[in-house]
Amino acid sequence: MGASIAYNAPMKIASxxxxxLKVRLPHLTQWLADAQPDVVALQETKLEDAKxxxxxxxxxxxxxxxxxxxxYNGVALLARAGIDGGFEDxxxxxxxxxxxxxxxxxxxxxxxxxxxxYVVNGKAVGDEKYAYKLDWLAKMREFLAGELERHPNLxxxxxxxxAPDDRDVYDPATWGEDILCSPPERDALKRITExxxxxxxxxxxxxxxxxxxxDYRQAAFRRNMGLRIDLILIADALKSAAKAATIDRTxxxxxxxxxxxxxxxxxxx
DNA sequence: ATGGCTTGCACCGCAAGA
Numbered sequence: 059m060g061a062s063i064a065y066n067a068p069m070k071i072a073s074x075x076x077x078x079l080k081v082r083l084p085h086l087t088q089w090l091a092d093a094q095p096d097v098v099a100l101q102e103t104k105l106e107d108a109k110x111x112x113x114x115x116x117x118x119x120x121x122x123x124x125x126x127x128x129x130y131n132g133v134a135l136l137a138r139a140g141i142d143g144g145f146e147d148x149x150x151x152x153x154x155x156x157x158x159x160x161x162x163x164x165x166x167x168x169x170x171x172x173x174x175x176y177v178v179n180g181k182a183v184g185d186e187k188y189a190y191k192l193d194w195l196a197k198m199r200e201f202l203a204g205e206l207e208r209h210p211n212l213x214x215x216x217x218x219x220x221a222p223d224d225r226d227v228y229d230p231a232t233w234g235e236d237i238l239c240s241p242p243e244r245d246a247l248k249r250i251t252e253x254x255x256x257x258x259x260x261x262x263x264x265x266x267x268x269x270x271x272x273d274y275r276q277a278a279f280r281r282n283m284g285l286r287i288d289l290i291l292i293a294d295a296l297k298s299a300a301k302a303a304t305i306d307r308t309x310x311x312x313x314x315x316x317x318x319x320x321x322x323x324x325x326x327x
Numbered sequence: 328a329t330g331g332c333t334t335g336c337a338c339c340g341c342a343a344g345a
Contacts (some may be wrong), residue, residue: 065339077344078334102344104335129335130343179345182329219345236343271345274332284345317333 068301069168069325072250072263073215073288074273074309075176075318078323079103082316084112085309087118089320093306096138097167098320099174101217103132110134123149127160133174133216134163141168162198164205170296171203171209172325178254184242189193191219195246203253212293212325214255217318219287220247222257225266226286238287258303258323270305271318279310290323299325 063271072095077080079100090098098120103110107126115122115136121127123145131239137145145165152162161176178302180191205214222231222241231240251257259268292300302324310319 078340102334118342181343181345236345249344273345276331278332287345314333 063232067168067327069170069327070095070214070322071099071170071215071222071325072320072322073099073101073174073217073290073291074306074320075101075217075288077102077104077316077317077318079105079111079132080101080109081314084115085312085315086313089306090120090136092116092308093320093322094138095322096141097170098136099163099172099215100136101136101174101176102131103134103162106127109154119206121145123148123163123165124154125160125163127158131160131176133160133176135167135172135174137167140270143168143307149236152197152201154200155194157194166209168241169211170207170323170325171212173205173212173216175218177217177219179219180237180243182237183235188219188237192246193241195243195250196241199246199250199253202255206253206255206293210293210295212255213290213296213323214250214285215290215321217287218247220244220284221287222260222289224246225264226269228267228269228283228285238285254294256299256300258290259263259286259305260294261297261300262303268305269322272310274317288321290321292323292325296325296327299327301326
Protein backbone atom coordinates (compact mmCIF):
# COMPACT_ATOMS: atom_id res chain seq x y z
CA MET A 59 0.00 0.00 0.00
CA GLY A 60 1.09 3.57 -0.66
CA ALA A 61 2.79 5.58 2.04
CA SER A 62 0.04 8.20 1.76
CA ILE A 63 -2.43 5.87 3.44
CA ALA A 64 -2.78 6.28 7.18
CA TYR A 65 -3.60 3.05 8.99
CA ASN A 66 -6.45 2.51 11.42
CA ALA A 67 -8.63 5.17 9.87
CA PRO A 68 -11.93 3.41 9.19
CA MET A 69 -13.80 4.32 6.04
CA LYS A 70 -17.29 3.00 5.43
CA ILE A 71 -18.12 3.08 1.74
CA ALA A 72 -21.62 2.49 0.37
CA SER A 73 -23.43 2.15 -2.92
CA UNK A 74 -27.16 2.66 -3.48
CA UNK A 75 -29.32 2.86 -6.56
CA UNK A 76 -31.99 5.20 -5.22
CA UNK A 77 -34.31 5.11 -8.25
CA UNK A 78 -35.02 8.87 -8.19
CA LEU A 79 -33.22 10.99 -5.62
CA LYS A 80 -36.15 13.41 -5.59
CA VAL A 81 -38.48 10.70 -4.28
CA ARG A 82 -35.86 8.98 -2.10
CA LEU A 83 -34.18 11.97 -0.44
CA PRO A 84 -35.97 11.33 2.90
CA HIS A 85 -34.81 7.70 2.80
CA LEU A 86 -31.28 8.75 1.94
CA THR A 87 -30.99 11.28 4.77
CA GLN A 88 -32.51 8.79 7.22
CA TRP A 89 -30.08 6.11 6.11
CA LEU A 90 -27.09 8.47 6.31
CA ALA A 91 -28.04 9.25 9.89
CA ASP A 92 -28.52 5.57 10.75
CA ALA A 93 -25.56 4.00 8.94
CA GLN A 94 -23.05 6.87 9.16
CA PRO A 95 -21.17 6.04 5.94
CA ASP A 96 -18.10 8.09 5.02
CA VAL A 97 -18.53 7.78 1.26
CA VAL A 98 -21.72 7.01 -0.69
CA ALA A 99 -22.08 6.31 -4.39
CA LEU A 100 -25.59 6.89 -5.76
CA GLN A 101 -27.10 5.76 -9.04
CA GLU A 102 -30.29 6.61 -10.91
CA THR A 103 -30.60 10.03 -9.33
CA LYS A 104 -32.70 11.08 -12.36
CA LEU A 105 -31.98 14.73 -11.58
CA GLU A 106 -30.36 17.39 -13.67
CA ASP A 107 -27.45 19.03 -11.82
CA ALA A 108 -29.34 22.28 -11.15
CA LYS A 109 -31.86 20.30 -9.09
CA UNK A 110 -29.37 18.28 -7.02
CA UNK A 111 -30.22 18.64 -3.29
CA UNK A 112 -26.84 20.13 -2.29
CA UNK A 113 -28.21 22.06 0.70
CA UNK A 114 -30.22 19.16 2.13
CA UNK A 115 -27.18 16.88 1.98
CA UNK A 116 -24.93 19.56 3.47
CA UNK A 117 -27.38 19.79 6.35
CA UNK A 118 -27.01 16.03 6.74
CA UNK A 119 -23.23 16.48 6.93
CA UNK A 120 -22.21 15.47 3.41
CA UNK A 121 -20.57 17.13 0.45
CA UNK A 122 -21.51 15.97 -3.03
CA UNK A 123 -20.37 15.84 -6.61
CA UNK A 124 -22.78 14.70 -9.28
CA UNK A 125 -23.25 14.01 -12.93
CA UNK A 126 -26.97 14.20 -13.46
CA UNK A 127 -29.46 13.46 -16.18
CA UNK A 128 -33.16 14.23 -16.22
CA UNK A 129 -35.51 11.21 -16.18
CA TYR A 130 -32.82 8.57 -16.78
CA ASN A 131 -29.47 7.70 -15.21
CA GLY A 132 -27.52 10.18 -13.09
CA VAL A 133 -24.77 9.38 -10.57
CA ALA A 134 -23.44 11.14 -7.47
CA LEU A 135 -20.76 10.76 -4.82
CA LEU A 136 -21.24 11.91 -1.25
CA ALA A 137 -18.43 12.35 1.26
CA ARG A 138 -18.74 13.10 4.92
CA ALA A 139 -17.87 16.76 5.39
CA GLY A 140 -15.03 15.90 7.76
CA ILE A 141 -12.95 14.06 5.16
CA ASP A 142 -9.87 16.10 4.27
CA GLY A 143 -9.46 17.23 0.69
CA GLY A 144 -13.01 16.68 -0.48
CA PHE A 145 -13.24 15.40 -4.05
CA GLU A 146 -10.08 15.41 -6.15
CA ASP A 147 -9.57 14.59 -9.84
CA UNK A 148 -13.27 14.29 -10.65
CA UNK A 149 -14.06 12.43 -13.87
CA UNK A 150 -17.50 12.20 -15.50
CA UNK A 151 -16.52 10.98 -18.97
CA UNK A 152 -13.89 8.53 -20.14
CA UNK A 153 -11.89 8.82 -23.38
CA UNK A 154 -13.07 5.38 -24.53
CA UNK A 155 -16.78 6.32 -24.48
CA UNK A 156 -18.60 9.22 -26.11
CA UNK A 157 -21.82 8.84 -24.16
CA UNK A 158 -24.38 11.50 -23.26
CA UNK A 159 -25.83 9.12 -20.64
CA UNK A 160 -24.65 10.02 -17.14
CA UNK A 161 -23.42 6.70 -15.75
CA UNK A 162 -19.84 7.38 -14.62
CA UNK A 163 -18.40 9.45 -11.78
CA UNK A 164 -14.89 9.08 -10.36
CA UNK A 165 -13.16 11.04 -7.62
CA UNK A 166 -10.36 10.63 -5.12
CA UNK A 167 -11.68 10.89 -1.58
CA UNK A 168 -9.45 10.68 1.48
CA UNK A 169 -6.70 8.96 -0.51
CA UNK A 170 -9.05 6.35 -2.03
CA UNK A 171 -9.92 6.43 -5.72
CA UNK A 172 -13.67 5.85 -6.03
CA UNK A 173 -15.36 5.02 -9.35
CA UNK A 174 -19.18 5.08 -9.23
CA UNK A 175 -20.86 3.20 -12.09
CA TYR A 176 -24.42 2.79 -13.25
CA VAL A 177 -23.84 0.00 -15.75
CA VAL A 178 -26.13 -0.21 -18.78
CA ASN A 179 -29.11 -2.51 -18.14
CA GLY A 180 -29.18 -4.08 -21.60
CA LYS A 181 -32.96 -4.77 -21.75
CA ALA A 182 -32.72 -8.33 -23.18
CA VAL A 183 -30.07 -10.64 -24.58
CA GLY A 184 -29.75 -9.84 -28.26
CA ASP A 185 -31.27 -6.36 -28.01
CA GLU A 186 -29.22 -3.46 -29.37
CA LYS A 187 -28.98 -2.19 -25.78
CA TYR A 188 -27.40 -5.51 -24.85
CA ALA A 189 -24.71 -5.07 -27.50
CA TYR A 190 -24.16 -1.57 -26.17
CA LYS A 191 -23.84 -2.94 -22.63
CA LEU A 192 -21.11 -5.38 -23.63
CA ASP A 193 -19.24 -2.69 -25.56
CA TRP A 194 -19.63 -0.30 -22.62
CA LEU A 195 -18.20 -2.89 -20.22
CA ALA A 196 -15.21 -3.62 -22.48
CA LYS A 197 -14.42 0.09 -22.71
CA MET A 198 -14.92 0.54 -18.99
CA ARG A 199 -12.41 -2.26 -18.43
CA GLU A 200 -9.83 -0.32 -20.44
CA PHE A 201 -10.45 2.80 -18.36
CA LEU A 202 -10.26 0.86 -15.09
CA ALA A 203 -6.95 -0.74 -16.09
CA GLY A 204 -5.53 2.78 -16.35
CA GLU A 205 -7.17 3.88 -13.10
CA LEU A 206 -5.61 0.93 -11.32
CA GLU A 207 -2.15 1.92 -12.57
CA ARG A 208 -2.62 5.50 -11.42
CA HIS A 209 -4.46 4.65 -8.19
CA PRO A 210 -3.65 1.35 -6.45
CA ASN A 211 -6.21 2.21 -3.75
CA LEU A 212 -9.13 1.76 -6.12
CA UNK A 213 -12.78 1.08 -5.30
CA UNK A 214 -15.20 0.47 -8.18
CA UNK A 215 -18.80 0.33 -7.04
CA UNK A 216 -22.34 0.78 -8.18
CA UNK A 217 -25.24 -0.90 -9.91
CA UNK A 218 -23.49 -3.37 -12.21
CA UNK A 219 -26.70 -4.83 -13.62
CA UNK A 220 -24.94 -8.21 -13.60
CA ALA A 221 -25.42 -11.02 -11.07
CA PRO A 222 -21.86 -12.39 -10.84
CA ASP A 223 -22.86 -16.04 -10.45
CA ASP A 224 -25.81 -18.28 -9.69
CA ARG A 225 -25.54 -17.69 -5.93
CA ASP A 226 -26.58 -14.12 -6.72
CA VAL A 227 -29.90 -15.16 -8.29
CA TYR A 228 -33.01 -16.27 -6.38
CA ASP A 229 -33.95 -18.90 -8.94
CA PRO A 230 -31.07 -19.52 -11.35
CA ALA A 231 -32.89 -22.40 -13.05
CA THR A 232 -35.74 -20.12 -14.08
CA TRP A 233 -33.65 -17.02 -14.71
CA GLY A 234 -31.26 -19.07 -16.84
CA GLU A 235 -29.01 -17.07 -19.10
CA ASP A 236 -31.36 -14.12 -19.44
CA ILE A 237 -30.34 -10.50 -19.13
CA LEU A 238 -28.16 -9.75 -16.03
CA CYS A 239 -27.02 -13.40 -15.96
CA SER A 240 -25.91 -14.21 -19.50
CA PRO A 241 -22.40 -15.68 -19.91
CA PRO A 242 -21.13 -12.73 -22.00
CA GLU A 243 -22.18 -10.29 -19.27
CA ARG A 244 -20.59 -12.41 -16.57
CA ASP A 245 -17.45 -12.76 -18.67
CA ALA A 246 -17.28 -8.99 -19.13
CA LEU A 247 -17.48 -8.53 -15.36
CA LYS A 248 -14.87 -11.24 -14.83
CA ARG A 249 -12.54 -9.48 -17.26
CA ILE A 250 -12.86 -6.42 -15.03
CA THR A 251 -12.30 -8.23 -11.74
CA GLU A 252 -9.31 -10.04 -13.27
CA UNK A 253 -7.56 -6.67 -13.41
CA UNK A 254 -7.13 -7.15 -9.67
CA UNK A 255 -10.46 -6.23 -8.14
CA UNK A 256 -12.37 -8.23 -5.54
CA UNK A 257 -16.12 -8.47 -4.96
CA UNK A 258 -15.94 -7.29 -1.36
CA UNK A 259 -19.17 -9.00 -0.28
CA UNK A 260 -17.72 -12.37 -1.28
CA UNK A 261 -14.65 -11.81 0.90
CA UNK A 262 -17.00 -12.30 3.86
CA UNK A 263 -20.07 -14.23 2.70
CA UNK A 264 -19.90 -17.28 0.45
CA UNK A 265 -23.58 -18.23 0.68
CA UNK A 266 -26.40 -17.45 -1.70
CA UNK A 267 -29.77 -15.84 -0.90
CA UNK A 268 -28.17 -12.44 -0.29
CA UNK A 269 -29.63 -9.92 -2.71
CA UNK A 270 -29.50 -6.16 -3.29
CA UNK A 271 -32.46 -5.75 -5.67
CA UNK A 272 -36.01 -7.09 -5.63
CA ASP A 273 -38.68 -6.44 -8.24
CA TYR A 274 -41.52 -4.18 -7.14
CA ARG A 275 -43.98 -6.77 -8.42
CA GLN A 276 -45.09 -10.14 -7.08
CA ALA A 277 -44.22 -9.22 -3.47
CA ALA A 278 -40.69 -10.11 -4.53
CA PHE A 279 -38.99 -8.59 -1.49
CA ARG A 280 -41.19 -10.42 1.01
CA ARG A 281 -40.45 -13.66 -0.83
CA ASN A 282 -36.74 -12.78 -1.22
CA MET A 283 -36.97 -13.15 -4.97
CA GLY A 284 -34.00 -10.95 -5.71
CA LEU A 285 -30.66 -10.51 -7.37
CA ARG A 286 -27.30 -9.30 -6.10
CA ILE A 287 -26.29 -6.79 -8.75
CA ASP A 288 -25.00 -3.91 -6.61
CA LEU A 289 -21.31 -4.50 -6.02
CA ILE A 290 -18.32 -2.90 -4.34
CA LEU A 291 -15.09 -4.04 -5.97
CA ILE A 292 -11.87 -3.29 -4.13
CA ALA A 293 -8.34 -3.45 -5.49
CA ASP A 294 -5.69 -5.90 -4.29
CA ALA A 295 -4.01 -3.10 -2.33
CA LEU A 296 -7.18 -2.65 -0.23
CA LYS A 297 -8.04 -6.30 0.29
CA SER A 298 -6.36 -6.63 3.67
CA ALA A 299 -7.98 -3.36 4.77
CA ALA A 300 -11.51 -4.72 4.27
CA LYS A 301 -13.08 -5.60 7.63
CA ALA A 302 -16.74 -6.17 6.74
CA ALA A 303 -19.19 -6.04 3.88
CA THR A 304 -22.96 -5.81 4.23
CA ILE A 305 -26.22 -5.54 2.39
CA ASP A 306 -28.53 -3.36 4.45
CA ARG A 307 -32.06 -4.55 3.72
CA THR A 308 -33.65 -2.05 6.10
CA UNK A 309 -34.43 0.75 3.62
CA UNK A 310 -36.17 -1.79 1.36
CA UNK A 311 -38.69 -2.28 4.21
CA UNK A 312 -39.55 1.41 4.40
CA UNK A 313 -42.61 2.91 2.79
CA UNK A 314 -42.19 3.69 -0.92
CA UNK A 315 -38.68 2.23 -1.18
CA UNK A 316 -36.16 2.06 -3.98
CA UNK A 317 -36.12 -1.39 -5.55
CA UNK A 318 -32.41 -1.53 -4.60
CA UNK A 319 -31.02 -1.43 -1.07
CA UNK A 320 -27.63 -0.06 0.08
CA UNK A 321 -24.49 -2.20 0.12
CA UNK A 322 -21.42 -1.29 2.16
CA UNK A 323 -17.80 -2.15 2.84
CA UNK A 324 -15.72 -1.14 5.85
CA UNK A 325 -12.08 -0.39 5.15
CA UNK A 326 -9.41 0.16 7.79
CA UNK A 327 -6.91 2.29 5.92
C1' DA B 328 -47.48 -15.56 -20.06
C1' DT B 329 -42.88 -10.15 -20.85
C1' DG B 330 -47.05 -9.02 -17.24
C1' DG B 331 -47.05 -8.07 -12.53
C1' DC B 332 -44.86 -2.09 -9.83
C1' DT B 333 -42.64 2.39 -9.78
C1' DT B 334 -40.69 6.44 -11.86
C1' DG B 335 -40.73 10.68 -14.77
C1' DC B 336 -42.86 13.16 -18.26
C1' DA B 337 -46.47 14.73 -20.18
C1' DC B 338 -50.57 14.55 -20.14
C1' DC B 339 -54.96 11.41 -18.51
C1' DG B 340 -50.84 6.61 -21.43
C1' DC B 341 -46.18 6.06 -22.36
C1' DA B 342 -41.12 4.13 -22.02
C1' DA B 343 -37.79 2.13 -19.02
C1' DG B 344 -36.10 -0.37 -15.37
C1' DA B 345 -34.02 -5.49 -13.94
